[in-house]
Amino acid sequence: MNIKPEQLQNSLSNQLASTYFAFGAEILLVEQSLSMIKGIARENGFKERFRFDIDGNFSWDSIISLISSPSLFAEKRIIECRLTTGKIGIKGSKALTEILETLPDDILLIISSGKLEMAQQKSKWFKTLDKKGIIIQHWEVQSNQLVGWITRNMSQLGLDSNIEIANAIAYCTEGNLLASMQEIQKLKIAYPDGKINLREYLNQIDQQSQYSVFGMIDSALQGDTDKVNKVFNSLVDDSTPPVILVSSLYREIKNLVNMSIELKKNQTIESILNNHRVWQKRKPLISNALKKHSYQKLQKLLLRLGRIDRSLKGMDNLDVYDELQNVVIALSGKNNGLNS
Template identity: 35%
Template structure:
């Protein structure tokens, strides 16, 4: 049986199966699926757990040996195998198929894998495990789904949030589910009445540094070159790495190009920029920067990236200074 993480709880409530395969590249969701399976196994009397790491040169005989070795104090056992490469090879394929035949009421296999491609999903070993168990395929949460995912997490934490607050968190964590989850845990401690406002969210997820990259972007978009440069110097002084600043600037330039294109197609700004306070900033930037200028800024960003990687004889921070000035609507010297 193949299911997604949302279906796992219902599947576990119906009873355990001998084999669970958790596959995916999203660490938080993979970890939560494994935690749910382990908890359900403990409730059903699986008091022993053996953890194996199937890395390079792994002895697959250990997997089969673990099936026959049970402690004196345990009647049921979970064997958890983590296979970071996702490909067991011929020996591993054979061992997994043999283990599948042994797994049952007293022996449970939890196999943790990265995302599987089509050929792996059609392999003999996956089919053997699939026939006797459940395959949970974990997919990343894309940018469009992120606000809904955050909203669900907030509700699960007994928190209500303004739509703008959710959008702020979605933009700040940039698809990092673990970071989003940690911020929500922090919000649980900060909230007084279980309501998260946009202002509270903005304060909660701001960088702990006095100068933060989001402040740099907002000042540049507003055309406030003087304070944008002060912020850039502050970031450097506080040890923020150049690639982090470049990522923020390049991301915003790409976003401006995309928003400008959609505005030309007649789409409203309010739909394209969900955070109300940022709408005038974006509008001001697009009023002074034409698409050709933004494309030129992207080329400059690539040059800064090359300098960071040692491909150009230039101080990356000088390139970031020029990029910040240009985004602010000023010419560099």
């Protein structure tokens, strides 16, 4: 049976199934499901756990032998199978199907994998898993879902799920779930009672970002060309990979392009900023950029970033760092040929 990740807690509370399969591209989300399952399993007497990392050449005889041999230390055991590629081969498919058909009551089988192709989800072993156990598929968290994901995880750790803080975390971690979770866990350590000092935390974020890629972009949006050059040179001196600069600038300018389109449809700036969940402190910066740059200018910057990216891959011949500096200076509003 296939259930949504948010249904797992309730499903576990009602009844522990014999088999669980959690998979998806976001490994952190898969791990959260696995931790939840194993936690409930321990409460139900499954004290002993065996883990196997499985690929297409794995010998399933070791698992079959383990299942058929009684435990000397615990009545109930967990067998955890991590599919390293999602491809288990013909022999593996046959072995797993047989295991699922004959799994004894004192064994809890937990299987996990990264993202699976549709062909793998139509395989016999997958269909048998669907029939005999619980399948939890995790989808990637999209940018418009990230703030909600952060607030939910803050609440689960007993933190006040402040939307401003969630927006700040989302902005600074660029959608990286692991980095976002690490920030949430740091908050829990800093504020064990769950009451976060909003001003203190936002000031801390601001100080940390002064000489980061984020600080450089914010200085550009503010129109502070001198600060932009200072931060950019600092990032180059620190050997910041150009791919990070490209991806961060592309994300920011692409968002501005989308907002510019909405602005042309006579939507108010305030409603656009709210729809895009712009962090309160950044609203003046984004508003300033939307007033300063036309849709055409922003598109021109995106095209230039595309050429820079191709140069990184050896498909074009631009001087990457020089061109990146030109883009970010153009974003600050200084006329250097790219924003004319």
